[in-house]
Amino acid sequence: MNLAAFLESKGQEYAPFDPKRAHRIYAKLAPMLKLENLKVIHILGTNGKGSTGRFATLGLLQCGYNVLHFSSPHLWRFNERFYRNGADVSDEDLEEAHCFLQAQGFVNEASYFEYATFLALYLAQKCEFLVLEAGLGGEFDSTSVLSANLSVFTPIGFDHKDFLGTNIESIAGTKLRAMGSNVLLAPQAYTESTLIAQRVAKDRDARLFELACIESSARFWAELEAFCVCFGLRYEADCVFWQEYRAYVARYGYADFLAQNLLVASFALYFFGIKIDFKTLPPLNLRGRCEWVTPRILLDVGHNEECAKALKSVIEQKFKQRRVILVYNTYFDKEVRCILEILKPCIEELWVFPLSGNPRVIARNELEAILEDLGITYRDFILEHMEDSKNYVVFGSFSVVAGFLDTFEGELCRTN
Missing domain, CATH: 3.90.190.20 (Mur ligase, C-terminal domain)
Structure with a gap:
């Protein structure tokens, strides 16, 4: 059965799920994958995951890294979920990944999204970075099977109430409990999300940086210096970085929330010692985002x-x-x-x-x-x-x- 037919047999992407299934499958699959040198940026939250992840990906590609961006859902073709080194992966590469998974019979019990995640892991084996966007959940999401080098939480809001709960405490808790040891928290609309992040980070002894809304160069440099202190990074002032960022945003007419997502992505890359060059950064190439x-x-x-x-x-x-x-x-x-x-x-x-x-x-x-x-x-x-x-x-x-x-x-x- 080819990949298209197999996915069709899985039915609705939002079908009931077993919270332990993805971890159970990955425990058996991990020894067969070569992911030891892969750096993982895990993107979680409710709003802005796709654009934040793509901005980070474009910054990594600009610096010459091999990178796979796994995102969801897709507009037209399933291939869109796997953006590797500047293009959607080919049908042939997806079929190769599918054949590999099919050879492991235990993977067949995976849900639609879980199977897509395992395809991404196979496709990322030759990459240096994997920008991994979570699905609707957090701690039980299939993307949480990997230990992330950096967990990035975009704004958390109300969505998927049937799965995550009807109040912000329940929704935020489920998502934030997926955090790794290093956490970047984007500005949040709900104070509850920030408080829960602080509590979970303390319980897990994780390093958490809460990024503020940045509207001036002075605020940007203050935030960046605090970010470097939080993660033990070398702080280097660059007087033109903010101006070039603002010029890039103006050049492409980005809405305020996209500009904020770009800043979050910039901080995420700075964690790895990577600085975006806004003079040559291409525009966001993810359709349908403002x-x-x-x-x-x-x-x-x-x-x-x-x-x-x-x-x-x-x-x-x-x-x-x-x-x-x-x-x-x-x-x-x-x-x-x-x-x-x-x-x-x-x-x-x-x-x-x-x-x-x-x-x-x-x-x-x-x-x-x-x-x-x-x-x-x-x-x-x-x-x-x-x-x-x-x-x-x-x-x-x-x-x-x-x-x-x-x-x-x-x-x-x-x-x-």
Whole structure:
């Protein structure tokens, strides 16, 4: 059975899981893998994992390292989850990894995401760095089978409540208990997350650095000096680093949250003695992360309250507080009402993007009931009805972003 058929047999990625299964499988698999010299940056949290990991990866590639970035989910092809040395891995390389795993019968009990993780470990054997993005969990996540050189926690918020719990203490606790011996904590929206991180770090005798929001060069240098003290690193002042960082952010028009994720990635690399050169760093090449398709079309993936707040801020800044047409759809287990309440002041009209064939998509009548209760005007998305004079934000699940790009870019190819 080839990889595509095997993954299809695994069914839903969010199927019930055995919290000990991945560790049990890895205990048998580890002796067969050559990972002794691999440095691991483990990216955990709720929001910003993908962009933080990719920024770190681009910085490592810039310095000539062999690196694999494992991320999830994908927009179009499963290969997107395995970004190695500047490109998605080939079908042939994935099949090779799959054949290796299939030769070990005990791996077959792995879930979809667990199997993807083990594919990543095989593919990372010839790499110097593995940037490993956790799935929905933390301590029981399959990416936690490895001992990380550095654990990086992006902002933790509400998501996957069916799996992680309905309060921030439960969600943050599950994620933070996956920390290794060296921990970089990005600025958090909830004080509870920081307090839990401090408690877990103390219990495990881990070195924890809590990165503050940085808005000035003076604050940056103070944070970097404290970071070096925390981890016993050599501190070297560089008067142009902050200016070049700000110039890079301005050059590509990054939203504030992406700029913050870039800073987190910069600190993560500094832990390994690596400094990003912003003059030559390429732009973020992970689709759907606050991406401008045209000057009037912005698209972003997001599922929770924090994502909605960040998007609202971007709309107010970039569209000069003008209201937009929101192209939207999502899954039934997401914070739909909360998200739409936050975005409502920015919404001129909502266009429901069609999604089919996925049982997790919110029922149309349920979405309409929420929209009507909130007093948000809505209609079906029709590409031909988009006007050059209007502003559009495409937001919601990965399926929405992928579907819109297929439709929009397909039409551009047809007309050109």
